[in-house]
Amino acid sequence: MSTINMQQLKKSYEDTQVIHGINIDIIDGEFIVLVGPSGCGKSTLLRMVAGLESISDGEVRIDDVVVNKLEPKDRGIAMVFQNYALYPHMTVYENMAYGLKLMKMPKAEIAQRVQEVAELLQIEQFLQRRPSNLSGGQRQRVAMGRAIVRKPKVFLFDEPLSNLDAKLRVQMRMQIKTLQRNLGVTTLYVTHDQVEAMTMADRLVVLKDGIAAQIGTPMEIYDDPHDQFVAGFIGSPAMNFIDCTITDAQIDIGGQKMPRPAEVTQRGAVVLGIRPEHFANEADKTDLQGQVEMIEKIGASVFLYVKCDNVAELIVIQREGHSQVQIGESVSIDPNPNKLYFFDKNTQQRLY
Amino acid sequence: MVENRPMTTFISHSVLIIGVALIVFPIWIMLVASSHDALRLTEVPLPLLPGDQFWENIKLLFSSKTFGAPIHLSLLNSLVMAMMISLGKISISVISAFAIVYFKFRFRMFFFWMIFVTLMLPVEVRILPTYEVVASLGMLDSYLGLSVPLIASATATFMFRQTFLTIPDELMEASRIDGASPMRFFFDVVIPMSRTNIAALFVILFIYGWNQYLWPLLITTDPDMYTVVMSIKQMLESGESEPMWHMIMLTALFAMLPPVLVVIFMQKIFVKGLTDSEK
Incomplete structure (x- = not known):
C-alpha cells in the first residue's frame, strides 16, 4: 500500500538536538520496530512521521509525497497511543466513527465500516459501551479499531502494549502482528521492550541518542551487532562484556587464559562479548574458572552469575535443564569459540 | 479513626x-x-x-404595587441578571482557558497572569471606574449594564485552565489525527469532558449573580429594573410607615427559592464536578 522514506531527519528543541539525521526506507507492508532505551528519540521520531512534532530538517515521504508540512489528517496515517487516548465521553462506536464522521462519510457507510472492523477485532458486543467500562485489553483493541477503520496507508504504534499485564501483552503482540500481516499495512511500531521488538519486527531500527545505531532483521541484529550498544541491548539476559587483553598466544581474562581464535589479529586491550546462551552446557575444559555467586532458575533453564578473579562484572551463564550447581561452587566456563564478539574499548565498535 | x-x-x-x-x-x-x-x-x-x-x-x-417594584418583575430581573452573568462568565472563561491551554501565541503567559491578577480586583474595588464606563456607554438601567461588568471572571478562567490541563494531550493528538479542527476539538471533546465542571460553576455563579446587591443598587434607578434583593431592602425603608414584615419575609422566601432549586436539581452533577477526577 505504501512506502515511507526518511531522509536526514533531524529534530531540535531550541538548542538541544534530539534526532541527529536518520535515514530509513520502509517498503510497502513492512513491519518496522523502533527500539531503544528511554530518551533515545524513538517516540519523537514516530511523532514526526505522524505530524504531531514539526520536522527541523530533512524529509519524510509517504508514498513518495513529502509530508513535512501536511496536517496529520492529510498524511493517511493512523496512530495507536500508549494510553489508548480514547474519547472518554463517547461510546466505542462513536470513538471509532469520529474520524470518519469528520471526513463527512455517509452514515450508512460509517456504520458498515465500524461493524466490519468491530467483527475483525471481536469488539462488537462493546460498541455501545463507554471506554471506562472496558478492560485494558479491550480498550487496546478499540484503539486499534479506531486506527484500522480509517483504512490508513500507515499504522503508527507508540508503545501500545506497555500498559497491559504480561500475559495479555504476549497475546496482543501476536494479534497485532497477525492483523498487520493480513491487512498488509505498512507499520511503524515504537517499543522499549526488546522481546516485543524481536518477535514482531520484519526489520528493527535500534536507536541510541537520536541516531539509528543499526537497522536490520531481528536475527541479523542478534547475530551481527555493529557495536557494543546494540549487542547489549538486543538479547535477554544481556550479553556479557568482559575486559580482556589479547596477546600473540592467548586471550588474557583477569589472569586466566583462553586460546585466541585464529581470525583475531588485533592485539591489546579489547572488550569481549559473550551471550549467556553461548556457553557449553557441561563444561569439561578448565581454561576458565569462576565462582557461582547467584543462581536464577526460570524453569527451562538456569542462569548462573559467576565471579571470576580480576573481572569486575559477574558473568551470566545459561545452563539448560535442572542444574545441580550450588552457590559458592567453582564452575568452569567454556564459551563457544565461534560465538565470540570483540569490541573496541574506546569506540565500542565491533572488531570481530 | x-x-x-x-x-x-x-x-x-x-x-x-x-x-x-x-x-x-x-x-x-x-x-x-x-x-x-x-x-x-x-x-x-x-x-x-x-x-x-x-x-x-x-x-x-x-x-399590589405598594411595595416598590412589582415583585414578579424584580424576580424576573434577578433571574435574567443571574443567567446572563453565569452563562456569560462560563462562555467567556471556557474559551479563554482553551486559548491559554491549547494555543501557543506571543505573550501567552503574560495574558494568563493579567487575567490572574484581576482576581485581586473584585467589583467593589473597581466600582467607580466601572460605573463611569457603564454610564458613558449608556447602559444604566439595562440588563446589559447589570450583567456585562460582572462577566469577566478570572476565577472561572483559572478553574477551566486547571480542568483542561488534566485532559491528556493524547486526546488532542488523537483528534488531530482524526481530522478535527481546533474548534471541533473544543466542542466535541473539551466541552463534553468539562460538563460537570461547567455545571458546578454554573451553580456557584448563578448564586453569585442572584445575590448581587451593591452593583444593581448603583446601576439602576428605575424601579422596573430593581432586582429582588434590592426590593427587599427597599421595602424595609418604605418611609415612615411600619415595615410590612409579612411581605418582606414572603419576598425573602421567593428570593431564596431559585438558588435553592438550582442547588437541589444540580447537586448531583455539582458534587461530581468538584470531586470527579476520572478522565
Missing part, C-alpha cells in the same frame, strides 16, 4: 444539631412570618407557629 465512644458521638451530634438549628431557625421564622398578617407580627411575642394567611399574603404581594 474509627472509635465508638458514646460521649464523643453525643458531643459531635450536639454540635451538628446546634449548627443546623442556627441556620434553620431564621428560615423557619421567615416561613412563619410570611403566613401571618401584618398586625400579628407587631405583637409580642413573635409567633413561632405558622398562621393561616400564607395564600392571602401571596395574593397581596403579587397584586
Whole structure:
C-alpha cells in the first residue's frame, strides 16, 4: 500500500538536538520496530512521521509525497497511543466513527465500516459501551479499531502494549502482528521492550541518542551487532562484556587464559562479548574458572552469575535443564569459540 | 479513626444539631412570618407557629404595587441578571482557558497572569471606574449594564485552565489525527469532558449573580429594573410607615427559592464536578 522514506531527519528543541539525521526506507507492508532505551528519540521520531512534532530538517515521504508540512489528517496515517487516548465521553462506536464522521462519510457507510472492523477485532458486543467500562485489553483493541477503520496507508504504534499485564501483552503482540500481516499495512511500531521488538519486527531500527545505531532483521541484529550498544541491548539476559587483553598466544581474562581464535589479529586491550546462551552446557575444559555467586532458575533453564578473579562484572551463564550447581561452587566456563564478539574499548565498535 | 465512644458521638451530634438549628431557625421564622398578617407580627411575642394567611399574603404581594417594584418583575430581573452573568462568565472563561491551554501565541503567559491578577480586583474595588464606563456607554438601567461588568471572571478562567490541563494531550493528538479542527476539538471533546465542571460553576455563579446587591443598587434607578434583593431592602425603608414584615419575609422566601432549586436539581452533577477526577 505504501512506502515511507526518511531522509536526514533531524529534530531540535531550541538548542538541544534530539534526532541527529536518520535515514530509513520502509517498503510497502513492512513491519518496522523502533527500539531503544528511554530518551533515545524513538517516540519523537514516530511523532514526526505522524505530524504531531514539526520536522527541523530533512524529509519524510509517504508514498513518495513529502509530508513535512501536511496536517496529520492529510498524511493517511493512523496512530495507536500508549494510553489508548480514547474519547472518554463517547461510546466505542462513536470513538471509532469520529474520524470518519469528520471526513463527512455517509452514515450508512460509517456504520458498515465500524461493524466490519468491530467483527475483525471481536469488539462488537462493546460498541455501545463507554471506554471506562472496558478492560485494558479491550480498550487496546478499540484503539486499534479506531486506527484500522480509517483504512490508513500507515499504522503508527507508540508503545501500545506497555500498559497491559504480561500475559495479555504476549497475546496482543501476536494479534497485532497477525492483523498487520493480513491487512498488509505498512507499520511503524515504537517499543522499549526488546522481546516485543524481536518477535514482531520484519526489520528493527535500534536507536541510541537520536541516531539509528543499526537497522536490520531481528536475527541479523542478534547475530551481527555493529557495536557494543546494540549487542547489549538486543538479547535477554544481556550479553556479557568482559575486559580482556589479547596477546600473540592467548586471550588474557583477569589472569586466566583462553586460546585466541585464529581470525583475531588485533592485539591489546579489547572488550569481549559473550551471550549467556553461548556457553557449553557441561563444561569439561578448565581454561576458565569462576565462582557461582547467584543462581536464577526460570524453569527451562538456569542462569548462573559467576565471579571470576580480576573481572569486575559477574558473568551470566545459561545452563539448560535442572542444574545441580550450588552457590559458592567453582564452575568452569567454556564459551563457544565461534560465538565470540570483540569490541573496541574506546569506540565500542565491533572488531570481530 | 474509627472509635465508638458514646460521649464523643453525643458531643459531635450536639454540635451538628446546634449548627443546623442556627441556620434553620431564621428560615423557619421567615416561613412563619410570611403566613401571618401584618398586625400579628407587631405583637409580642413573635409567633413561632405558622398562621393561616400564607395564600392571602401571596395574593397581596403579587397584586399590589405598594411595595416598590412589582415583585414578579424584580424576580424576573434577578433571574435574567443571574443567567446572563453565569452563562456569560462560563462562555467567556471556557474559551479563554482553551486559548491559554491549547494555543501557543506571543505573550501567552503574560495574558494568563493579567487575567490572574484581576482576581485581586473584585467589583467593589473597581466600582467607580466601572460605573463611569457603564454610564458613558449608556447602559444604566439595562440588563446589559447589570450583567456585562460582572462577566469577566478570572476565577472561572483559572478553574477551566486547571480542568483542561488534566485532559491528556493524547486526546488532542488523537483528534488531530482524526481530522478535527481546533474548534471541533473544543466542542466535541473539551466541552463534553468539562460538563460537570461547567455545571458546578454554573451553580456557584448563578448564586453569585442572584445575590448581587451593591452593583444593581448603583446601576439602576428605575424601579422596573430593581432586582429582588434590592426590593427587599427597599421595602424595609418604605418611609415612615411600619415595615410590612409579612411581605418582606414572603419576598425573602421567593428570593431564596431559585438558588435553592438550582442547588437541589444540580447537586448531583455539582458534587461530581468538584470531586470527579476520572478522565
